[in-house]
Amino acid sequence: MAGKLSKERSLEETPTWAVAIVCFVLVLISIIIEHVIHLIGKWLAKRHKRALFEAFEKIKSEVMLLGFISLLLTVGQTPISKICISKAVAATWHPCKKKQESKLSHDYDNSHRRLLLVSDPGESIRRVLASASDDKCAAKDKVAFVSAYGIHQLHIFIFVLAVFHVLYCIITLALSRTKMRKWKAWEMETRTTDYQFSNDPERFRFARDTSFGRRHLNFWSHCPFLLWIVCFFRQFVRSVPKVDYLTLRHGFIMAHLGPQSHVKFNFHEYIKRALEGDFKVVVGISPTIWFCAVLFLLSNTNGWKSYLWLPFIPLIIILLVGTKLQVIITKMGLRIQERGEVVKGTPLVQPGDDLFWFKQPRLILYLINFVLFQNAFQLAFLAWTLYEFGIKSCFHENSEDVIIRISMGVLIQILCSYMTLPLHALVTQVRNKLASC
Known part of the structure; x- marks a missing residue:
């Protein structure tokens, strides 16, 4: 043998x-x-690019943290594999059914997971992958807490997670910048004579007759249920139209700079810097997010059918966030009408913290941060299981699992990066002071 x-x-x-x-x-x-x-x-x-530089430094620190975790796994591989637990405890919360585990164990012994043997000069045979700690646990009629080979697989997962973390950061910034690129043409339009003439500051109009009013001041605006339904679908089609951008631009300039700055101030560049500041928060991984990632690993247990509900949690959160941002814009329009039916010049929006959940505007950014990392974590876990165990493993007992996770991962990344994050930068920065610029 x-x-x-x-x-x-x-x-x-x-x-x-x-x-x-x-x-x-x-x-x-x-x-x-x-x-x-x-x-x-x-x-x-x-x-x-101070904000991007700080975000870059944060990404480096997060990757270093993953490297440190990998180092701890290397140092602790032997002590961890020497911990023995009873077979009854070890038989709980498995990702595979018992029949599948028996088949996997049989295939594993007949292929690449066989015990490797090494001959020493004395021709004595010793085991390589089956460590002495496994023999000690077997002698006690117990099993290892985590085998040495299992820790080796965790090493690979940490590497895959680091790669996906960097990739999702790059994709997030690239898609957000792509979305904001079309806003530059709208910003240049404010320098033209036609724009100045069509937005005469001395012109009186009914609020509902303005372009902003026609978009937001309708019968459904006063019904909370209909308002949320309409705003839910708006985030998919023209999430930031030109009329919203120009109106929010006007509100920011009037609140922080004055009417004389309409032509000189580059609101587009300001929003770009604001997006970079938001990106610095988005790429961070807080202890709370790490805890949720551990819960995600825990949920991949046989019988829980996590593939049917787990990928949809980030999707539901980001859809709620996108809808809330649209609702905030509409409510700012309703406030214009509450101040009077007639407006002078461009409608003047006045945002406030009371429009946000719990009066905490930063909460939305933290939710976006949570969604982006959890999405990257789930895609990294999918890529790791496909690499380590193949597409027919118990992690993917049903082909729908792979289809759902990939489709949800792509959809969430596009929604978050291309639609929600730029919209967040626009809505939240209107209420901020120019000092942050």
Whole structure:
């Protein structure tokens, strides 16, 4: 049997040139990555992108945290695998059914998870993957708390999570910038004579007859149920039309700068900087979010059918957030009408903290942060399980699982990055002072 199984050599039996080459390649790759990171940080600092630079530093710290977790797993692999628990406790909360586990165990023993054997100079045979701690637990009629091979798989998951964390940060900023790019044309339009003539500050009109009024002051605006229904669908089609952008721009300038700044002030650049500030919060991973990620791992238990409900939690949250932001804009329009039926010039919106949940505008940003990370975490978990166990594993007992998780992941990323986050920057920054700029 020993001849049929592959042998593994320790470093004392490995050529020094092989060890040196591996170390050289690892060091070279690390130096290149470190140099690229340094150049990116230097470029952001040179372009005076302070918020993006801080976000970049936060991403680095989060990746370093994941690396530290991986290091702790490496150091604690032996002590953890030596912890023994009873078979009754170990048989609970498994991701696979018992029949599936029996089949997987049989396939595992007949393929790549066989015990590797190594012959020492005395021709004695010793086990490599089946560690001494497993033998100790078996002698006590117990099993290891987490096997050494299981910890090795966790190493791979930490790496995949780090990659997905960086990817979702890049995609989030790219989609948000793409959405805001069309706002630049609207900003340039405010410099034209036609715009100044059509928005004559001395012109009197009924509030409901303005472009902003026709969009927001309707019969459904006064019914909370209909208001939420209409705003729910608005976030999918023209979530930020030109009339909303120009009206919110006017409200911000009148509140913080004065009417003489209408032509000179670049509101689009201000919102871009505001988005970068929001992005700095979005890329962070708070202890609460880490705790929710652990609960997500816990929920992948046989019988819970988590694939039918877990991916929809971030979707529901982001849809509620997008609808709430649309409701806030409409309520600002209702306040214009409450102040009087006739308006002078462009309708003047007056946002307030009371329009937000619990009077906490930052709560919406934290919800966006939660949704984005949980979405990236679920996609990373999906990619890891597909790589480690294949598409037919018990993690994906039904093909609908993979389809739902991928489709929800893509949909949530687009909704969050392309629609909700730019809209949040526009709505919340209108109420802020110019000092933040």
